[in-house]
Amino acid sequence: MRWIPALLLPLTPVFSSAQQEQAVPVISVAGQDFYTWQQYTSSPLFQQLNLRCGTKAPGSVLDRMPTSDCSASSTTIQPEYVAAGHTLYRIPVVVHILTSGSAGSMSDARVRSQIDVLNEDFQALAGTLGENGNDARIEFFLASEDPSGNPTTGITRTNNTNYYNDNGSYWTTLAWDTTRYLNIYTNLASGALGYVPDLPQGGIVGSSSDRVVVLHSAFGRNAPIGAPYDLGRSATHEVGHYLGLYHTFDFGCGTSACYTSGDRICDTARESNPVFGCPATHASCTANDPFHNYMDYSDDDCMSEFTPEQVNRMRCTLSNWRVDLPEPALCGVAAAVVTRNGGLNLNVYTATPPVMGATTTLTVADATHASALIVGRAAPGNVTLPSGFVLLTSSSSTRFFSLSLPLPLGNAVVPVPSDAAVCGLTAYTQALLLGGSALAFSNAVDLTAGI
Ligand SMILES: [Zn+2]
Known part of the structure; x- marks a missing residue:
């Protein structure tokens, strides 16, 4: 009509x-x-x-x-x-x-x-x-x-x-x-x-x-x-x-x-x-x-x-068509990556800053194991295990995600929503290294979503 x-x-x-x-x-x-x-x-x-x-x-x-x-x-x-x-x-x-x-x-x-x-x-x-x-x-x-x-x-x-x-x-x-x-x-x-x-x-x-x-x-x-x-x-x-x-x-x-x-x-x-x-x-x-x-x-x-x-x-x-109509996403936080380590943990895990609306790439490079299981949680941790490795995320906090990568070189490209709800949110991540040598833990990477 x-x-x-x-x-x-x-x-x-x-x-x-x-x-x-x-x-x-x-x-x-x-x-x-x-x-x-x-x-x-x-x-x-x-x-x-x-x-x-x-x-x-x-x-x-x-x-x-x-x-x-x-x-x-x-x-x-x-x-x-x-x-x-x-x-x-x-x-x-x-x-x-x-x-x-x-x-x-x-x-x-x-x-x-x-x-x-x-x-x-x-x-x-x-x-x-x-x-x-x-x-x-x-x-x-x-x-x-x-x-x-x-x-x-x-x-x-x-x-x-x-x-x-x-x-x-x-x-x-x-x-x-x-x-x-x-x-x-x-x-x-x-x-x-x-x-x-x-x-x-x-x-x-x-x-x-x-x-x-x-x-x-x-x-x-x-x-x-x-x-x-x-x-x-x-x-x-x-x-x-x-x-x-x-x-x-x-x-x-x-x-x-x-x-x-x-x-x-x-x-x-x-x-x-x-x-x-x-x-x-x-x-x-x-x-x-x-x-x-x-x-x-x-x-x-x-x-x-x-x-x-x-x-x-x-x-x-x-x-x-209406690009200027919605208010900009309410996020004044810059995307950030912080690396932590401790004990016998292997420094094999890196990531790129998680920019909202883009992606973050998680990389594990370790020739001594067969696969890496990366777990992201809501809170950091610092518990030294009898083996000498340090658990750097809190196992009692909410688990945001887990993903498995093949080694010796594993990459995961993870989309980061352009969403006010994730602005400033930090995922505390660490990789468990499996297969090959004895089980081991990597360093931690704290990923804060931002712009
Ligand atoms: Zn109508």
Whole structure:
């Protein structure tokens, strides 16, 4: 679906007829008044105009795209974009609340609840409605510094009826540097539950219009719009677009070339039309439609996942299209190698500094034994054994890893995750030398992960 002019329908301000005795409509679309949000979202008009989301469909931006692993026209799944074991992307968010008098207003707490929902869904946090999804290792947080470096709540409020009606180029005056902040606006969203003007692959990155817009009443947990759109999944869906995902449906059935047609993803079943509600089964193409996916149009409580390939495409988008958006990995520690020895231990073990996002190479050079077993632990030790060798790691501490190398010369290349969780973490390692001569111990190498 495109963000088409047909959707830019006249929207009557909520309180335009407030002086009348009768109830005022909460929204007027295409000449029809709706007195509750439920009445509106359950109307034929809402489905007919595809107003679940006002984001454009693939196709219109294809000729503008440079080649990448996640272009507008295709997806190439790559191991470096897998979430597990890789960087936790932390994305600063500013939420701009656009109001018309009291219409559209909301508390800071409701804004924070929406950020919580985003994290639950994008990280598949246990014990939440998002737990059955796939962890994208993407975290959202309300910005604590504005573009000038001043402290902020990450929330702005602007009372402007034109802006509230999603008219006027409000972003030109309100946007915070769109390359460094995810700018979310809440207002009437032109009658949709939400939209983005374009995917990053469409060339919008760097423009002040780069944004996510969400209907104010559908924003946050237990949002006032009420069921079935009250669980904050409209924002989850729109942020999915913001990170490069298409709808799971394409008003066709794509082709079997699933990385270059449909939603450019293969682990979402091909789907012709959006699914509303939450059916037990529904197949519009070859298999059950992916109506549990955040990128369909189903009810909020029916949505439960981004697929692994969608995660791959989103992380690719962050790596290639939104490179300045995530905060740098929070690590001020330099990668380090410290060698220790004692007693009769053989000085045969060396390593290169474990730089996060790169590798460390562990090397044992000893012609007197057949193999080396390197063990990495969480704490150092200093226990002299009856044999005269010194155990230089604590056998009672957590064992991080063990690996075996053939001798006389063994090398192991070990990847070091680019992950704040390993920043400054030290693995205390030592090799046990086996076979050939009598069992022996090597020197210790203390490996501290850093930059
Ligand atoms: Zn959408």
